[in-house]
Amino acid sequence: IGTIEFNSACFYRYANVDVEQLRDNLAGNADLTRQTTEAFVRAFVTSLPTGKQNSMAAHNPPSLIFAVVREAGSWSLANAFVQPIIPKPERDLIAGSIAKLDGYWGNMTKMYGTKGIVEAVCVALGESEPLSEKIGRVENFDALVERVLAAAAL
Numbered sequence: 001i002g003t004i005e006f007n008s009a010c011f012y013r014y015a016n017v018d019v020e021q022l023r024d025n026l027a028g029n030a031d032l033t034r035q036t037t038e039a040f041v042r043a044f045v046t047s048l049p050t051g052k053q054n055s056m057a058a059h060n061p062p063s064l065i066f067a068v069v070r071e072a073g074s075w076s077l078a079n080a081f082v083q084p085i086i087p088k089p090e091r092d093l094i095a096g097s098i099a100k101l102d103g104y105w106g107n108m109t110k111m112y113g114t115k116g117i118v119e120a121v122c123v124a125l126g127e128s129e130p131l132s133e134k135i136g137r138v139e140n141f142d143a144l145v146e147r148v149l150a151a152a153a154l
Contacts, residue, residue, distance in 0.1 A: 010097045012081060013062075015044050016074040019152050034154040041067070041145055063094045063126075065144055066101065066135070069119040069151035075112075080104030098124065102131045109134060119151030 017040060023033040045065055068075070080103070085096040109117075114134065121136040123144045131137065138144050 010063075010085065010093050012078055012097075012101070013044070014076050014078065015040075017041075019154065030154070034149060037152065037154055038145060038149060041148060045141065061125075064098050064101070064122060064124045065141060066105075066122040066131075067119070067144060067148045068117060068121075069148055071116040071118060073116070075108055077101055077104050077108070098131070102135070105135070106132050119147060121147045121151075 017037060019033065019037060022036060023030070026032045026036065045062060048059060048061070080100045081097070085093055085100055087093045087096060091099070105120075119136070120134060121138060121144055122131055123138050123141055124131070136147070138147060
């Protein structure tokens with residue numbers, strides 16, 4: 001009989017939606033653009049990796065959802081994790097990851113500015129560390145979706 005080691009990981013996922021292009025692809029239909037954008041955001045956030053689910057049951061929804069609405073372009077924040085996050089007794093993997101993401105976001109906005117950023121909003125699970133004041137915080141996922149749709153003028 002073989003053995004399987006247990007692993008707990010923290011993942012960064014990123015997606016970009018060009019709302020104007022989506023609207024063009026949907027023949028200018030504003031209602032369908034809003035519905036499609038909302039469905040995508042909800043599906044992206046709630047879909048989980050499926051590997052090893054029978055043995056690990058890792059049905060863990062995101063601990064942080066951070067959304068940015070921009071007039072144009074996009075920034076991946078993956079480089080926040082060039083150096084692996086090492087859990088410490090005073091700060092677990094999730095809290096350390098949120099702090100690194102927040103710090104990297106702060107550095108990006110300091111270097112490139114915030115011109116063109118319409119909205120930056122997040123929702124976090126439990127008592128996570130506070131994010132920078134440049135990031136709005138909402139109470140739940142539904143409120144985040146509504147803020148994103150409103151900021152995108154949908």
